[in-house]
Amino acid sequence: MRFYRPLGQISALTFDLDDTLYDNHPVILRTEQESLAFVQNYHPALKEMQNKDFQRLRQALRETEPDIYHDVTEWRRRAVEQAMLNVGMSAHDAAIGAEAAMENFAKWRSRIDVPQETHDTLKALAEKWPLVAITNGNAQPELFGLGDYFEFVLRAGPDGRSKPFNDMYHLAAEKLDLPTGKILHVGDDLTTDVAGAIRCGMQACWIKPEKADLMQTQDSRLLPHIEISRLASLTTLI
Structure with missing residues (x-):
C-alpha cells in the first residue's frame, strides 16, 4: 500500500x-462472442452480422444521441434493435428480438x-x-x-x-x-x-x-x- x-x-x-x-476482460470477450452468435442465429437475414457492424450502429446512435453512452445497456439494446430493423424486421418483432438478445447478453455477462x-x-x-x-x-x-x-x-x-x-x-x-x-x-x-x-x-x-x-x-x-x-x-x- x-x-x-x-x-x-x-x-x-x-x-x-x-x-x-x-x-473483466475474458468475461467481455466471451459475452461479445455469444451475443453475436445469438443475433446471427435469431433471423436468417442477420447471419452475416459482425461486431464491427454493431460498432457502426452504436457510433451512429451516439452521433444523434450524444448522452446515450451513459446507459450502456440501453445503448446496446438500441443498436441490436436497429440492426433488426435494417434487415426488414417489423418494429414489433425487432423490439422483441432486441429484448431477447439483451436477456442472452445478461446471462453471459454475469458468468464471472x-x-x-x-x-x-x-x-x-x-x-x-x-x-x-x-x-x-x-x-x-x-x-x-x-x-x-x-x-x-x-x-x-x-x-x-x-x-x-x-x-x-x-x-x-x-x-x-x-x-x-x-x-x-x-x-x-x-x-x-x-x-x-x-x-x-x-x-x-x-x-x-x-x-x-x-x-x-x-x-x-x-x-x-x-x-x-x-x-x-x-x-x-x-
Missing part, C-alpha cells in the same frame, strides 16, 4: 466492479469467476463499513455472488451519468447519509474512479493494474490517496 495523500476518517467504501473486483480473495476481502470490510458498488457497466453483482456484500448498487444510466461525472458519487453519499469526504472509493481507472471521486470530494484508492506505474501513466491527472496492487490490502485499514 502506497500513500499519496493523508487519509482521513472512513465511514463507508464504494467500489467499481469491472477490473476492480475481478478480471470471482476470486476468493475478493469474497474474503469484501466480507471483512462489510463487517466494519457499509459497502456500495458504483459501475459504468451492466454487471449485476447479485447474479455472480457479490450482491450480499453491498448496501446498494448504482449503475450509470438509471442512476445518473457515467463516472467521472459526479452524479453517482453524490447519490451514493446521499443514500448513505454521509459527507463525501468520509467515503473511500476504490477503482482501477485513474480517470473515472480516482479523478471522478476526488473531484466530488471523496477519498480515492487506486487498485493498480498489473505492470502499471502511476508516475508513468498519462491518466494520472489527480493522485489517489492510496494505491494498492491487491484488493486484500484494504483489510489493513480495518
Whole structure:
C-alpha cells in the first residue's frame, strides 16, 4: 500500500466492479462472442452480422444521441434493435428480438469467476463499513455472488451519468447519509474512479493494474490517496 495523500476518517467504501473486483476482460470477450452468435442465429437475414457492424450502429446512435453512452445497456439494446430493423424486421418483432438478445447478453455477462480473495476481502470490510458498488457497466453483482456484500448498487444510466461525472458519487453519499469526504472509493481507472471521486470530494484508492506505474501513466491527472496492487490490502485499514 502506497500513500499519496493523508487519509482521513472512513465511514463507508464504494467500489467499481469491472477490473476492480475481478478480471473483466475474458468475461467481455466471451459475452461479445455469444451475443453475436445469438443475433446471427435469431433471423436468417442477420447471419452475416459482425461486431464491427454493431460498432457502426452504436457510433451512429451516439452521433444523434450524444448522452446515450451513459446507459450502456440501453445503448446496446438500441443498436441490436436497429440492426433488426435494417434487415426488414417489423418494429414489433425487432423490439422483441432486441429484448431477447439483451436477456442472452445478461446471462453471459454475469458468468464471472470471482476470486476468493475478493469474497474474503469484501466480507471483512462489510463487517466494519457499509459497502456500495458504483459501475459504468451492466454487471449485476447479485447474479455472480457479490450482491450480499453491498448496501446498494448504482449503475450509470438509471442512476445518473457515467463516472467521472459526479452524479453517482453524490447519490451514493446521499443514500448513505454521509459527507463525501468520509467515503473511500476504490477503482482501477485513474480517470473515472480516482479523478471522478476526488473531484466530488471523496477519498480515492487506486487498485493498480498489473505492470502499471502511476508516475508513468498519462491518466494520472489527480493522485489517489492510496494505491494498492491487491484488493486484500484494504483489510489493513480495518
